[in-house]
Amino acid sequence: MENLGTIGYSEEQVELMEVATNFCRDKSPMDKVRALLDDDAGFDSAIWQEIADLGWLAIAIPEEYEGVGLSLSEVVPIAEQMGKNLMTTPFADVTLAAQAILMAGSAAQKAQYLPQIAAGTLASLALSEANGDWDLSNISAAANAKPNGSGDDYILSGEKLLVPYAAQADIIIVSILVDGAVRLAIIPRGDIVADDAMRREQIIDETRRTYAVTLDGISIGGDQLLDADKTQAALDHVHLAANLLQSAEMSGGTIAVIDYTLDYLKTRKQFGKVIGEYQALKHPITNAYVDYEKARSHLYSAAHCFNDQGRGEVATRMAKATIDKAYSFAADRAIQFHGGFGFTHDCDAQLYRRAAIWHASQHGDATYHRAKLADLLF
Amino acid sequence: MATDGAKKPSEAELKDYEAQADAWFRENTPKDPGFMLPLTFMEVSTDQQFEFLCDWQRKVYEAGYLGTSWPAEYGGGGMHPDYQRISTRMMKKYDGPIILNAIGIGWAGPLLLDIGSEEDKHKYIKGMLNADDIWCQGFSEPEHGSDLGSAQLKAVRDGDEYVLSGSKIWTSLGDRAKYMILLARTSNDGPSKYAGLSFFLIPMKIPGIETRRIKKLTGEYGFVQSFFTDARVPAEGLVGKEGDGWMVAMKTLEYERGAKVNPAGGYYLKELDAMGVVDLARNSQRGGKPLLDDPVMRDKMVEQMMEIQALNLNNQRRRMAPLNQDKPMGLAMMNKLARTEMIRDLTEFSLGFQGTRAGYYVGDENAVDDGYWHRSYLNSFSATIGGGTSEIQRNIVAEHVLGLPKGR
Numbered sequence: 001m002e003n004l005g006t007i008g009y010s011e012e013q014v015e016l017m018e019v020a021t022n023f024c025r026d027k028s029p030m031d032k033v034r035a036l037l038d039d040d041a042g043f044d045s046a047i048w049q050e051i052a053d054l055g056w057l058a059i060a061i062p063e064e065y066e067g068v069g070l071s072l073s074e075v076v077p078i079a080e081q082m083g084k085n086l087m088t089t090p091f092a093d094v095t096l097a098a099q100a101i102l103m104a105g106s107a108a109q110k111a112q113y114l115p116q117i118a119a120g121t122l123a124s125l126a127l128s129e130a131n132g133d134w135d136l137s138n139i140s141a142a143a144n145a146k147p148n149g150s151g152d153d154y155i156l157s158g159e160k161l162l163v164p165y166a167a168q169a170d171i172i173i174v175s176i177l178v179d180g181a182v183r184l185a186i187i188p189r190g191d192i193v194a195d196d197a198m199r200r201e202q203i204i205d206e207t208r209r210t211y212a213v214t215l216d217g218i219s220i221g222g223d224q225l226l227d228a229d230k231t232q233a234a235l236d237h238v239h240l241a242a243n244l245l246q247s248a249e250m251s252g253g254t255i256a257v258i259d260y261t262l263d264y265l266k267t268r269k270q271f272g273k274v275i276g277e278y279q280a281l282k283h284p285i286t287n288a289y290v291d292y293e294k295a296r297s298h299l300y301s302a303a304h305c306f307n308d309q310g311r312g313e314v315a316t317r318m319a320k321a322t323i324d325k326a327y328s329f330a331a332d333r334a335i336q337f338h339g340g341f342g343f344t345h346d347c348d349a350q351l352y353r354r355a356a357i358w359h360a361s362q363h364g365d366a367t368y369h370r371a372k373l374a375d376l377l378f
Numbered sequence: 379m380a381t382d383g384a385k386k387p388s389e390a391e392l393k394d395y396e397a398q399a400d401a402w403f404r405e406n407t408p409k410d411p412g413f414m415l416p417l418t419f420m421e422v423s424t425d426q427q428f429e430f431l432c433d434w435q436r437k438v439y440e441a442g443y444l445g446t447s448w449p450a451e452y453g454g455g456g457m458h459p460d461y462q463r464i465s466t467r468m469m470k471k472y473d474g475p476i477i478l479n480a481i482g483i484g485w486a487g488p489l490l491l492d493i494g495s496e497e498d499k500h501k502y503i504k505g506m507l508n509a510d511d512i513w514c515q516g517f518s519e520p521e522h523g524s525d526l527g528s529a530q531l532k533a534v535r536d537g538d539e540y541v542l543s544g545s546k547i548w549t550s551l552g553d554r555a556k557y558m559i560l561l562a563r564t565s566n567d568g569p570s571k572y573a574g575l576s577f578f579l580i581p582m583k584i585p586g587i588e589t590r591r592i593k594k595l596t597g598e599y600g601f602v603q604s605f606f607t608d609a610r611v612p613a614e615g616l617v618g619k620e621g622d623g624w625m626v627a628m629k630t631l632e633y634e635r636g637a638k639v640n641p642a643g644g645y646y647l648k649e650l651d652a653m654g655v656v657d658l659a660r661n662s663q664r665g666g667k668p669l670l671d672d673p674v675m676r677d678k679m680v681e682q683m684m685e686i687q688a689l690n691l692n693n694q695r696r697r698m699a700p701l702n703q704d705k706p707m708g709l710a711m712m713n714k715l716a717r718t719e720m721i722r723d724l725t726e727f728s729l730g731f732q733g734t735r736a737g738y739y740v741g742d743e744n745a746v747d748d749g750y751w752h753r754s755y756l757n758s759f760s761a762t763i764g765g766g767t768s769e770i771q772r773n774i775v776a777e778h779v780l781g782l783p784k785g786r
Contacts, residue, residue, distance in 0.1 A: 004683075004687055005687075005691075006691075006694070007691045007694045007695055007698070007701075008698075009698060009700055009701055013700075014700040017700070017703075255704060258780075262780055262781065262782065265782060266781065266782060266783065273786070274783050276776075276782040276783050277782070277783050277784070277785040277786060278785070279769075279772075279773070279785065282772065282773065282776045282782050282785075283769070283772045283776070285776070285780065285782075286772045286775045286776045286780065287772070289708070289712075289775065289779070289780060290712050290715065290716055290775070293692065293708055293709055293712060294685070294688035294689070294691075294692060294716065295688070296695075296701075297688050297691035297692045297694075297695050298684070298687070298688055298691065300691075300695065300701055301687075301691050318684050318687060318688075321680075321684060322684055322688065367677070370677050370680040370681065370684075371673075371676075371677065373680045373683075373684075374673075374676035374677065374679070374680050377656075377679075377680065377683060378656065378659075378660075378670050378676060378679065
């Protein structure tokens, strides 16, 4: 099993962990999280600006494009703290969009867009469609050459779903078929003009915003397409990077919901006892904690090995598969252990449970990743 | 329990030492002795196994690879703990037999080096290391398994002796040990049940102590019940004062549970060859096809691999403070629970591969891997029950890491 990863950390990771721990705790108290549930955009633009000012959107962008020149490993502790405080912003989505351009963009595209993203331009990825498939190459949206054009101008058709923060995005990177091959194209938000082209979706995680985006009738030039030869590699990379950052958010969410439940178990009394004395509650919450620590080891192994050929993929899939189970279990038990209060919208347990369902639904759940791992390992 | 002030070695010194240790273990690690060796110190069943393991331990000690970091004046190597870590790693690399004297080297030794008298250190340490003096542990009693604090074996002071009466159970190597670390009751009048407990080092081969071997669920022997009938032991065997027993016992448990990183530890149990499960599955058939073609088995196998990998990573992460800021003791405190349960689960899983041959057991020529997996599964309970059951471990993690209240 030479493709099993190891674990380690960088000084930068530790520094960012410390800064992010304080920032996310201070900027995202629960009353703020709750207030944003009813907000149209779903995030606070002032805080978003602070995130950009901190340079966090530029971490994994090379210095030659005005980025910080670190890697996704250093993004992990930040995403973890965001997940812990349910601080939901386009942070991960923008980071992933930059990765797509970095992997498959032309020299001109990289030079144009990466510095913009590093400085706070909101970019998003439109990869999902109605088939619900986690395989990013199973799509039917298409770009057709205009009948009497020069040959490098296209008209788009089809619909992309679950596009994060599309309404606020400055640019959207869409996956489309060109002559039957999957390609990525960069579309300025301003080109999506039809009145009904964008619909806010109702999603399980109320802290988040996604949109259905109709591509019908949008025109693009050939220079908006990313490199055909690098597209599949870029999609594979985005898939794994998305799972890495999700695993980080989920790790933070898992310990947060365990701590939230522990507070209740230590204060709530029934039958003359603090309910945390009962082993029927004590042992399952301990099991949840043990599962969390194991999954977190996988997460920091994935962060450490992410760029190692082979090992990175195994470690990342292990991280997502284990943290999905751990988060789901911890949040599920959190609802149950809060009793009647747990059944209410006011109880925070549901926020975490919904976040866990959301993360499982995007880029593969535990079962999906285990199936992929079987092929990688055996 | 490192030698105080042993100099931190340079990279080059460690490298040299590693090459030397590597060569020694490559050369000297015994090959298959022709009989089944115990996987843990709790499973020594026959004289043949016992003598083989004593010889091996003595040989490792004499070569300088055991007690390497213990003080030289008592028989140790007097070197920095980094050296012991390297030799332990090499011992594992060549898959050497276990080091037998676990209670001596893992519990009693660290305790003596920590709080023992000068005289005791001179008396006991060297014999622990060279396997002349095998040690056992008398904590559990027939009526008090997990609830050690209620131990009832009585120790009554009589001049310069204590008179012991009662019984201890689950004593690994109890029929072969020369010494025992013993938790006994010197009083019933204290403010709590714990206050009446005292901790002793006692000789085993004396009048009034009898042992009876216990046949385990595996069919093997390995531990005993011991009966104390007015057995008289020297009073200087008392560790600390009367009434300190619980505190001293908790100290030894800390060494055992690895909450304190003990550089001498790690070689009393043979690591299960977890990856061997994959080979087992590869070589197994179902419906004329390789078992690992079956999607359900593949999925379960991945779950096992993730579990094994998680615990390996946990062990590495445990030493990385920045990755343990939230609950610093968490990984150390959960380790026993997680690891023992993982092994029970994995070995149980391995039986499912073997088809009809899962019906065989140790001793039959058709048993898969000579019955290794069955024996490992049945023996795995010694670890999920012994040293605090998994259920008690969950209480410990809940109370000491998660801050939940003790049940009343």
